[in-house]
Amino acid sequence: MIETNRLTKRYGGRTAVEDLTFRVEPGTIFGLLGPNGAGKSTTVKVLTGLLRPSSGSASVAGFSVLDCPLEVKSRLGYVPESGALYESLTPGEYLEMVACLHHLEPRTARYRMDELLDMFEILGQKSQRMTEFSKGMKQKVLVSAALLHKPDVLFLDEPLNGLDANAAMVFKELLKKLAAQGKAILFCSHILEVVERICSRILIINDGKRIIEGSAAEICSSNGSATLEQAFAQITGSRDAGQITADLLAALERA
Amino acid sequence: MLQAVIRLLGADYGQWRALTRVALKLDLRGASLGTAGYQQAGGQGTNAVFQIILRFGFYLIFGVFLASLVVINQDAFFTGTVLISYTMIVVALLILVDFGAVVISPDDFVILGPQPVSSRTYFIARLTNVLVYSSLLTLTLGILPAGAYFFVRGFHPLLGLAALCANWLAGLATTLLLVSIYAGILRVVHPRRLRRAVGYIQLAMSFLIYGGYMILPGMVKVKGIGSMSLVDSNWLFLVPSTWFASYLKLADGHGGGREVFLALLSLAVLAVLAIHARGRLALDYADRLSAAMAVSEGPAKASKAPAGRGMVFRRGESRAVALLVRNQFQYDLKFRLAVLSILPLTVIYLFMGLRNGPLSDPLAGGGKGFSNSLLLNFAVLMFPMMLRGTLAYSDSYQASWIYFATPADRSRLVLAAKNFVFCYFVFPYLAVVGALMLYFIRNPWHVALHLGVLAILSHIFQQVAVFFSPLLPFSLPTAGHQRSGAIVIAMVAGPIAAMVLLYVLALWVYPNPVRLWGTVAGIVAISYLAEKGLQARLRRQLASFEYKG
Numbered sequence: 001m002i003e004t005n006r007l008t009k010r011y012g013g014r015t016a017v018e019d020l021t022f023r024v025e026p027g028t029i030f031g032l033l034g035p036n037g038a039g040k041s042t043t044v045k046v047l048t049g050l051l052r053p054s055s056g057s058a059s060v061a062g063f064s065v066l067d068c069p070l071e072v073k074s075r076l077g078y079v080p081e082s083g084a085l086y087e088s089l090t091p092g093e094y095l096e097m098v099a100c101l102h103h104l105e106p107r108t109a110r111y112r113m114d115e116l117l118d119m120f121e122i123l124g125q126k127s128q129r130m131t132e133f134s135k136g137m138k139q140k141v142l143v144s145a146a147l148l149h150k151p152d153v154l155f156l157d158e159p160l161n162g163l164d165a166n167a168a169m170v171f172k173e174l175l176k177k178l179a180a181q182g183k184a185i186l187f188c189s190h191i192l193e194v195v196e197r198i199c200s201r202i203l204i205i206n207d208g209k210r211i212i213e214g215s216a217a218e219i220c221s222s223n224g225s226a227t228l229e230q231a232f233a234q235i236t237g238s239r240d241a242g243q244i245t246a247d248l249l250a251a252l253e254r255a
Numbered sequence: 256m257l258q259a260v261i262r263l264l265g266a267d268y269g270q271w272r273a274l275t276r277v278a279l280k281l282d283l284r285g286a287s288l289g290t291a292g293y294q295q296a297g298g299q300g301t302n303a304v305f306q307i308i309l310r311f312g313f314y315l316i317f318g319v320f321l322a323s324l325v326v327i328n329q330d331a332f333f334t335g336t337v338l339i340s341y342t343m344i345v346v347a348l349l350i351l352v353d354f355g356a357v358v359i360s361p362d363d364f365v366i367l368g369p370q371p372v373s374s375r376t377y378f379i380a381r382l383t384n385v386l387v388y389s390s391l392l393t394l395t396l397g398i399l400p401a402g403a404y405f406f407v408r409g410f411h412p413l414l415g416l417a418a419l420c421a422n423w424l425a426g427l428a429t430t431l432l433l434v435s436i437y438a439g440i441l442r443v444v445h446p447r448r449l450r451r452a453v454g455y456i457q458l459a460m461s462f463l464i465y466g467g468y469m470i471l472p473g474m475v476k477v478k479g480i481g482s483m484s485l486v487d488s489n490w491l492f493l494v495p496s497t498w499f500a501s502y503l504k505l506a507d508g509h510g511g512g513r514e515v516f517l518a519l520l521s522l523a524v525l526a527v528l529a530i531h532a533r534g535r536l537a538l539d540y541a542d543r544l545s546a547a548m549a550v551s552e553g554p555a556k557a558s559k560a561p562a563g564r565g566m567v568f569r570r571g572e573s574r575a576v577a578l579l580v581r582n583q584f585q586y587d588l589k590f591r592l593a594v595l596s597i598l599p600l601t602v603i604y605l606f607m608g609l610r611n612g613p614l615s616d617p618l619a620g621g622g623k624g625f626s627n628s629l630l631l632n633f634a635v636l637m638f639p640m641m642l643r644g645t646l647a648y649s650d651s652y653q654a655s656w657i658y659f660a661t662p663a664d665r666s667r668l669v670l671a672a673k674n675f676v677f678c679y680f681v682f683p684y685l686a687v688v689g690a691l692m693l694y695f696i697r698n699p700w701h702v703a704l705h706l707g708v709l710a711i712l713s714h715i716f717q718q719v720a721v722f723f724s725p726l727l728p729f730s731l732p733t734a735g736h737q738r739s740g741a742i743v744i745a746m747v748a749g750p751i752a753a754m755v756l757l758y759v760l761a762l763w764v765y766p767n768p769v770r771l772w773g774t775v776a777g778i779v780a781i782s783y784l785a786e787k788g789l790q791a792r793l794r795r796q797l798a799s800f801e802y803k804g
């Protein structure tokens with residue numbers, strides 16, 4: 001469903017993603033993890049057609065992202081990490097625009113729009129401009145837009161950003177059900193407890209390179225860690241958190 | 256019909272319609288496609304609509320003047336050339352200053368990029384967004400003159416229609432040309448250099464457009480408004496507005512082979528521009544935006560050198576403002592373009608002043624020849640005001656929370672912004688004017704005294720502006736359509752106000768030493784006291800300011 005083969009993306013002289021190969025099967029929630037600047041968002045942007053790969057190949061729902069970008073885009077839903085949307089529109093207007101771009105029948109679009117907004121408990125704000133919305137409310141609109149056209153593949157870059165506890169719970173349940181329906185979901189997040197709980201497979205990358213792939217249990221057992229958080233810290237080479245903070249406080253005292 | 260045209264252009268009609276509707280909604284609500292509209296704050300809608308109404312009201316009033324010219328002057332070719340030239344200049348200004356970023360900005364590609372929209376549809380939707388405004392503008396400007404052509408020499412509908420049509424097509428050609436140039440930049444220039452290249456190209460095009468103001472009057476035979484006409488020279492037909500104005504001569508029944516050729520030339524140019532826009536320009540447009548976005552995703556280039564401490568902005572709020580302005584100029588394309596768009600005016604004013612003869616000593620000759628340096632002097636008074644406005648608006652306005660969440664003295668921030676404009680714009684400008692005046696006048700004391708008076712007056716102008724409207728730097732969301740509007744107002748209304756003040760100086764103050772030194776002492780005292788009072792007033796005023804993000 002999602003497949004990359006030696007995918008590489010360079011920004012000028014800097015390589016953001018290097019020779020990355022992985023595969024996400026239908027019915028899988030696939031966690032893509034890495035420290036800040038590891039290349040997760042760049043990978044997602046290449047797969048969603050926002051950026052062109054420098055080399056290698058990638059396909060989504062059986063279509064090459066380079067050769068058939070429109071076929072790919074009509075089959076994917078994307079929640080960007082930046083929370084970018086036209087805030088001057090109302091949720092109704094924004095979702096209507098997305099529906100038009102996906103050629104949805106107006107009646108179908110209206111029905112799904114209301115269902116999604118109702119699920120996230122913002123149906124009452126459907127006609128209010130999003131300029132006044134909180135971060136979480138905007139995130140709910142973005143998630144609704146990603147699901148509106150019933151995509152086969154979902155790319156979620158920090159989708160829980162700003163969501164309240166209730167909405168996050170509903171959303172996590174929804175993801176599990178969508179995966180059970182056979183959708184492929186690529187999930188980027190720094191909240192490792194959530195990743196550990198909902199992702200059936202996890203890929204950790206660092207400096208744009210693949211480090212390890214497996215289930216949460218496999219990754220933990222590979223280095224004898226009790227939790228994914230500990231395993232992640234060891235794998236990505238982070239120094240001991242206690243030592244770092246002690247050093248910092250000492251430096252601040254000295255200054 | 257529209258559906259067929261859009262399909263003929265190779266775009267998806269449904270998607271084009273959705274994107275165009277959204278773009279217009281965003282514009283009316285104070286945000287615009289391609290100008291980081293998704294970052295805009297609320298409460299701008301009324302302001303944006305008001306700005307648009309104000310702008311088009313101004314064009315309608317100017318249409319009254321043009322219609323009067325049509326009534327007074329019987330030469331349809333001459334009046335048509337004036338009308339069309341003005342329309343082309345204003346359309347070009349609109350695109351250069353307000354809509355340039357709509358075409359080339361990758362800012363909203365992160366929203367629309369993942370949607371299944373073809374590159375051509377995307378491009379044509381953006382082009383439509385610009386065309387809507389340029390068409391509205393040409394209609395507003397041209398409707399009253401066209402009405403005059405209709406009725407003024409008996410009932411002459413063909414002439415009226417020709418005027419309306421020629422004016423609209425000239426606006427369309429200008430729009431297509433500039434949009435093609437902008438989109439062409441995306442293809443030719445490496446995305447990494449895009450922002451800088453756009454700045455320079457905009458500067459060069461502004462020179463060309465403002466330069467039109469100087470070329471056209473030179474081609475007019477002035478004997479009185481009613482008998483003005485264009486010189487009968489083939490060189491005249493290098494001016495594109497005459498190609499479209501030839502429609503009027505043909506409709507008036509005075510056209511010959513040359514006018515037919517010019518009319519056909521105008522249509523051929525339009526066809527070439529349309530084909531060009533539909534071709535490769537539209538096909539790889541999305542790829543180019545993607546590449547431009549990738550650049551902004553990449554690592555930021557390190558600043559070459561840390562900002563020096565300088566003489567004035569050494570610490571505290573003033574240092575913070577200096578650092579901020581310097582870096583915003585380097586990295587904020589909109590801010591840089593807004594500042595750069597002022598520069599061509601300055602140089603052209605300089606040129607226009609010198610064209611009328613050498614600069615004369617303002618303190619000698621009782622104001623004789625003072626008009627040659629009038630525009631230069633005007634620039635010292637008015638341009639810092641334009642810069643001040645530019646300094647307040649930014650797409651990064653949400654970052655202004657820092658002014659409210661730190662113990663910074665906001666009155667000092669406002670005053671630092673004023674002082675920054677004064678030190679880094681007024682002083683260098685005065686140095687250039689001073690060097691020029693010295694070349695012609697050779698009396699350093701007179702030059703220094705005149706420039707000193709101008710500097711203090713410019714400072715008082717800014718103090719008054721701050722008094723009535725204190726603005727924190729980069730703290731307000733960019734209200735669309737404000738910049739070219741400001742330039743148009745400055746070009747038409749500003750010189751009148753400045754002229755009064757400057758003539759009072761030249762004719763009443765300078766010839767009398769008592770009045771001269773009395774005025775100098777007076778304005779120095781006013782400026783000094785105003786600065787002292789301003790800070791206290793600002794502290795009170797700014798206490799009620801709230802974060803706009």
